[in-house]
Structure formats: C-alpha cells, structure tokens
Amino acid sequence: MSDERKNKSNKRSIAGALAAIYSVKRTEPWFGFVLLIVIYLVSTVFTVRTSVAEGVFEIGRAMIPKAALTGVISTISNMCLIILVVLYRDIGFCSAMGILATQVPFICVNIFILHSFTSIPGLFTNLLTMIACILIYTNQRKAIAYQQRIVEQAVTDVLTGLPNRFAGREYFSGLIKTGTKFVYVATDINNFKSINDTMGYEVGNKILIEIANRWRDLADSGRTGTYNLVAHVSGDEFGISIQEYRNEEDILKTIQAYKAELERKITIDDYDYYVTASFGYAEYPDDTTVLEDLIAKASLTLHDAKRKYSESVIVRYTDALLESEKTLKVERKIREALESDCVFFHLQPQYNINHKLRGFEALARMKDTDGSFISPMDFIPVAEETGLVDRVDMRVFHRAAKFLEDAVKKGRTDITISVNISVKHLLKNNFLEDIKSVLETYAISPSQLEIEITESVMVESVERAKAVIEEVKGLGIQVAIDDFGTGYSSLSYLHNFPANLLKIDKSFIDAMSEGKSSQKYVESIISIGHVLGLEVISEGVESEEQLEILKRIGCDLIQGYIWGRPLPPDEAEKLL
Ligand code: C2E
Ligand code: MG
Ligand code: MG
Secondary structure: OOHHHHHHHHHOOHHHHHHHHHOOOOOOOHHHHHHHHHHHHHHHHHHHHHHHOOOEEEEOOEEEEHHHHHHHHHHHHHHHHHHHHHHHHHHHHHHHHHHHHHHHHHHHHHHHHOOOHHHHHHHHHHHHHHHHHHHHHHHHHHHHHHHHHHHHHHHEOOOOOOEEHHHHHHHHHHHHHOOOOEEEEEEEEOOHHHHHHHHOHHHHHHHHHHHHHHHHHHHHHOOOOOEEEEEEEEOOEEEEEEEOOOOHHHHHHHHHHHHHHHHOOEEEOOEEEOOOEEEEEEEEOOOOOOHHHHHHHHHHHHHHHHHHOOOOOEEEOOHHHHHHHHHHHHHHHHHHHHHOOOEEEEEEEEEEOOOOEEEEEEEEEEEOOOOOEEOHHHHHHHHHHOOOHHHHHHHHHHHHHHHHHHHHHOOOOOOEEEEEOOHHHHOOOOHHHHHHHHHHHOOOOHHHEEEEEEHHHHHHHHHHHHHHHHHHHHOOOEEEEEEEOOOOOOHHHHHHOOOOEEEEOHHHHHHHHHOHHHHHHHHHHHHHHHHOOOEEEEEOOOOHHHHHHHHHOOOOEEEOOOOOOOEOHHHHHHHO
8 A cells, every 4th residue: 555545545534525425516607607707898898888978869759868878788787797696606706796896996086086976876886786796695605505504414324424325325326427446345233233122222322333433534544545435324234335446455454444443342331342243245347337236236245144154254246146145035935935825837738649638737836926927947946946846846736636636527537637846856755755645635546647857857866766756657657758858868768767758848849940950850859759668749839830840750749839828727627
C-alpha cells in the first residue's frame, strides 16, 4: 500500500460519501446564464438611451413619449438579474449583486456630481432589486439547507449514523453506473438475537453502535489499504463495499481488518461482550453486473457459510453455490408439495402401430405455491439428489395403480400402466417392499403394471439393478428400459437384462428427419430389440413423417404428441 494511496483514502470518508449522496444537486444549462446576462446588458443600454430620448411614438391613436419606455425596459433588465439568482443560486447571486453594485457609483456620479436627476428612479430600482435578490437568495439557502437535512435524515441510519440501506444502494449503483470495479461484502452478527433476548434491546443497540463506530473509523482511516463504505442494512446486517484493491489478497486483508475490529472485546455497562460474524462477498462486474444480483449473491454466500461452518469465516461467491441454492429451493418445494399432497400425475397414452390403445405412462407433476407447474426435468434430478425421489415415485405409483384399479373395474384388463422408477429408488433396500405394498393395496394384476428404468443411470450399477429387476419380474410386473440410446448400453448387458420393452429416446426420433443414417440407426435399435425378444416403443413422436418411417421400419408401439399428450387422469379415462 503506497503512501499516496493511503492519503487518497484518508481524504475520502463515509461522511464524504454520504454527503455526496445527499447533496441536492441541480444544474441549469450555462447558455441560459449567458443569455440572461446578454438580455440584461442589451436592455440596460436601451434603458439609458430611452431615458434621454425625445419625441413620441404612436400606438393606435395614443401618442406615447419614448421616455415612457424606460420603466418597461429597466424592469426587464432587473428581472434578468432576479431570474439569475433564482436559477443559478450562488453564482447567479454573486453575478447579480456584482452587476448591481458596480452601477451604484455611476448613478451616484450622475445624480450628485452631474446633477442628472432622471437617474434618481434608477438608483431606487437598483437598490430595490438588490434587496429582492438578497431576500430571494437567503430564503433559497434556507430552503436548500432544510431540503438537505431531510435527505440526510433519509439516508442516514438513526441508530448508528452510518449510511442506511437506501444510501448504500444509491452509492453502489453509482459505482455500477461509472463502471467502477468493487466488492460487496454482506455480513451479520452471529447470535445477535440471543444478545437481544438475554441482555435486552438497549444493550443490543449499544453493541451495534460500537461496531458501527469501529467500522466507520476503520473505513475512514484508510488502514485497510482499500477504499470502503460501510452501510447498516438492517438489524444486525451490514454491507461493506471495497474499492481500489489490486487482487484477492487485498480483498481478504480488508475483510480480515473488519473482522478483527469486530472481534475485539466490547465493553458495555461494565460487561464484556465478544461478538463474531461471517462474511460473504461477490464482485462487480466479475460475478454480476446487476446490483440486486450482487447483493443477493453476497448474502447467499454469507448464509450458506453460516449454515455450513460453526466458526466465523470469509467466503467468496461461486456459481456452484447458486446451483446448490437452486437445488435447495427445489428441494424445499418438493418437500412442501409432498406434505400438502401437491405431487400428482398425468397420463400419456401409448398406442400400438395401428393406433390401438396399449396403456399409459404415468408422469409426475408438481405445482409451485403460485399454482404454476414445475417440470419433472427440474424436480426429478433434485429429488434424486436429495433422496426424496422414492417418495415422489411412490406417490405417482399409488395414484397410477388406483387409476388402473378403476379401469379394471370397467373391464379394461388389457391396458398397461407404466411408472417411472428412479434407479436411486430401485437400489434402496425398501424398494421391493414399496412395490409389494402397491400390489397388496389395489385389486390389480401385476402384469398390467410396468416400471420404466432409465438406461443411462442403470448401467452404473448394472449387476445390483439387474438383481432387483429380476425380483420385480418375479412379482409379475413388466419392465421397460427408458430413454434407450442415451447411455452406453452394451449388447451383452441388454442380452442379459430381464426387460420386456425398449423405449427409444426422443432424440433419436427427432434425428430421423435429418437423414437416412439416423433412420438406419433407429431401425437397428428396433431389430436388436426384436432379436432380444423385446417390444420396442418410440418416444416423442410428433410428426406424420416420423410415424410413417417408424411404421415402415417395424416399430411396435408409439408414444408422442402426435397421438396424445400427457393428460390429467379424468381426461385419460375418456380414452378408455
Ligand atoms: P420420460 O420417462 O422419458 O418421459 C417422457 C417425457 O417426454 C415426458 O416428459 C413427456 O411429457 C415427454 N413427451 C412425450 N411425448 C412427447 C412429444 O411428442 N414431444 C415432446 N416434446 N415431449 C414428449 P415429462 O413429463 O416432462 O417427464 C420428463 C422426465 O421426467 C421423464 O422422461 C422421466 O424420466 C422423469 N419422470 C417423470 N415422472 C417421473 C416419476 O414419477 N418418477 C421418476 N423417477 N421420474 C419421472
Ligand atoms: Mg418414462
Ligand atoms: Mg423416456
């Protein structure tokens, strides 16, 4: 840290930054100033001329002496000076008073030495304009000072005297507007609530004031080697900005300095307190270019750190953190949905190639608190990651089984209901118990049930998965290999796999329209499926063209928007 930088930092203080935020700025264009002066000068010349002019001029039938215009023109010139004071404040006032004052000696010479008594009204006008200017100017100053006091109060935190949340935001958005690189540090005092609860709010407030004073002094002293602004965001939350740092080390050193100041003993009413805090920070523009985002990311980092570490730490924001936070949010939503019975299902029809209904695939659906749907693509991976997927699977499984039971009662003993089962669930010890409980609860034949296992995940633990699937098959339930083609299935693995149905992934069906080689690929999958004794279904069939090709190359079953989208159970029932 060079001395020069230190000095620069010293000159800039939190109070200075606050003043810059609350200074009531108003800038009028300079050409207006010049224009007023020009009008003033021109009208003054005319005033002098008309005051000595002889003769008259006519308006209609009236004969008006030229000298009578003097008053009108001199009023215009004085108005120019008054407007100057109103619009240009200090500089306007000084200019107007300067102009008026310099005229006084000339007028006095005219009256008292040259005995030109026509100048007497001029002297009066001059003096009265001066008084008007002084009155306007002093009143304006009072109004501005009052205005500034109000703004100052609005941006200063009453308790600590630090810039408040609003001022902080104003300052940080100023930095963003000017493209100034800075770090935003979010922090709050650990266990502050318990201090408040046990020692009372008064002590809590005194501690906050002490912390604010220490941090203000530190920021103003320039000892951190960087330029900082500390804002009291709310309660025990503070926000610190760091500017003029060179590298990560400078940032960490700065935050360390705040941490050290905080951790020094605080004595209030003869009691000693030791407080700590964690710090989370994010950088503009590297982490984001939006202020709200920057603050949110720093706060997210702070709260994640508080959750993870028992000691107080300094943590930088990373994108991975955002991901884990998203996961956490979705996890919360899944839990809520499971609790409030908001996990339900839709049924997508599956047909044989002659458009005869084969059955339905049950697909999980979940509603957000605002009533919007969350896609299974978003919540199933999170459910798998967080161990909630078996609950989701079973919720859907039970409902699908109930649907099947109702269909069987109506005589539809020929349809199959498929449910998706996550491999994570399949590999759990209680999986078979779960399946058995469904078979025991509903009056259905296991042969009408099918479980779909995604190929790509299954290959990771193929042996164990195979053993479980054997048992499932032993119960009489059918098994489908879902999303076939997306994993690394080897022929030998397929050969040994106890499945009934191969589901070709939508991506291959989509690719078919691109060329013959993709069609050949799908054709080969179908042939292999048939050789291994499996039925083959194409997923995500959308167009007539795809359907025609699939018919030609011998696909057994079709599932896709072309013949049916996923439907709510009551609508699916109509297809029966
Ligand atoms: P999946 O098992 O491969 O299901 C087929 C997906 O393709 C469904 O998406 C379905 O709506 C969609 N689809 C079907 N036909 C078409 C079509 O013609 N065009 C297009 N664009 N899409 C079509 P969905 O419902 O969003 O489900 C996505 C995935 O989530 C499923 O893929 C499955 O892997 C998983 N999933 C759904 N429900 C469950 C469940 O209850 N448990 C588990 N473990 N996973 C589930
Ligand atoms: Mg599926
Ligand atoms: Mg699929």
